[in-house]
Amino acid sequence: MDQLTLEDAISKRRSDRAFDDKPLTQPLLHKLLWAAQGITNESGKRTVPSAHALHALHPLRLFVSAGQIEGVAAGTYQVSGDTRELTLHLSGDRRGALQQAALDDQPWIGGATAIITICADMLAASQAFAEQPPYGARGRRYAYIEAGAAAQNIYLQAAAEGLSCALIAGFRDEATADMMQLPLPLEPVIHMCIGWPAEV
Ligand SMILES: Cc1cc2nc3c(=O)[nH]c(=O)nc-3n(C[C@H](O)[C@H](O)[C@H](O)COP(=O)(O)O)c2cc1C
Numbered sequence: 001m002d003q004l005t006l007e008d009a010i011s012k013r014r015s016d017r018a019f020d021d022k023p024l025t026q027p028l029l030h031k032l033l034w035a036a037q038g039i040t041n042e043s044g045k046r047t048v049p050s051a052h053a054l055h056a057l058h059p060l061r062l063f064v065s066a067g068q069i070e071g072v073a074a075g076t077y078q079v080s081g082d083t084r085e086l087t088l089h090l091s092g093d094r095r096g097a098l099q100q101a102a103l104d105d106q107p108w109i110g111g112a113t114a115i116i117t118i119c120a121d122m123l124a125a126s127q128a129f130a131e132q133p134p135y136g137a138r139g140r141r142y143a144y145i146e147a148g149a150a151a152q153n154i155y156l157q158a159a160a161e162g163l164s165c166a167l168i169a170g171f172r173d174e175a176t177a178d179m180m181q182l183p184l185p186l187e188p189v190i191h192m193c194i195g196w197p198a199e200v
Pocket of ligand 1: 013014015016017106166167168169170171
């Protein structure tokens with residue numbers, strides 16, 4: 001496929017919820033993770049803007065629930081800060097469980113080849129901005145804004161690679177955190193469902 005311009009990728013960006021069974025490769029997965037949180041200079045700056053970055057707050061954490069990724073056993077993996085390493089967090093296919101924790105019937109969650117869940121350390125984010133109004137809420141607001149920027153980068157990288165992608169935020173927070181056995185104080189914010197487009 002020819003390299004897309006940024007304008008092409010923005011134009012092609014869509015929420016596509018029908019996925020093929022074809023596995024993802026690890027290099028492709030890493031491109032998506034890099035787009036979301038990759039480190040892009042020697043002072044630790046990232047692909048996504050981050051409030052309080054001078055103090056290395058960086059509240060986002062990525063998890064990957066792998067279904068069919070070549071060379072990666074089904075399971076949920078925590079992604080290292082520089083996005084290069086996956087550490088097994090839970091073994092076994094969790095996509096169905098994440099689908100069950102969704103609001104409404106969203107079969108594209110279970111049908112995705114992989115799900116990147118953008119989580120946030122809301123405690124650290126809230127504490128960092130505790131002295132600024134609206135007291136207690138600013139840190140959460142900033143974490144949501146950062147998660148949105150990370151999600152958009154994943155969308156654009158997926159569009160550039162010809163992958164299907166859909167942002168899902170309609171899920172029951174506690175049930176999702178339980179299914180993922182997220183360590184406190186991490187909270188799930190966004191699932192990005194990824195896969196090759198289904199043949200039409
Ligand atoms: C905050 C937010 C939450 C969303 N939650 C869901 C969701 O739970 N399930 C879903 O299928 N799509 C969800 N979407 C995707 C929207 O449905 C989609 O962006 C919209 O239909 C526009 O289509 P497009 O992304 O193809 O332009 C969400 C989008 C946003 C921005």
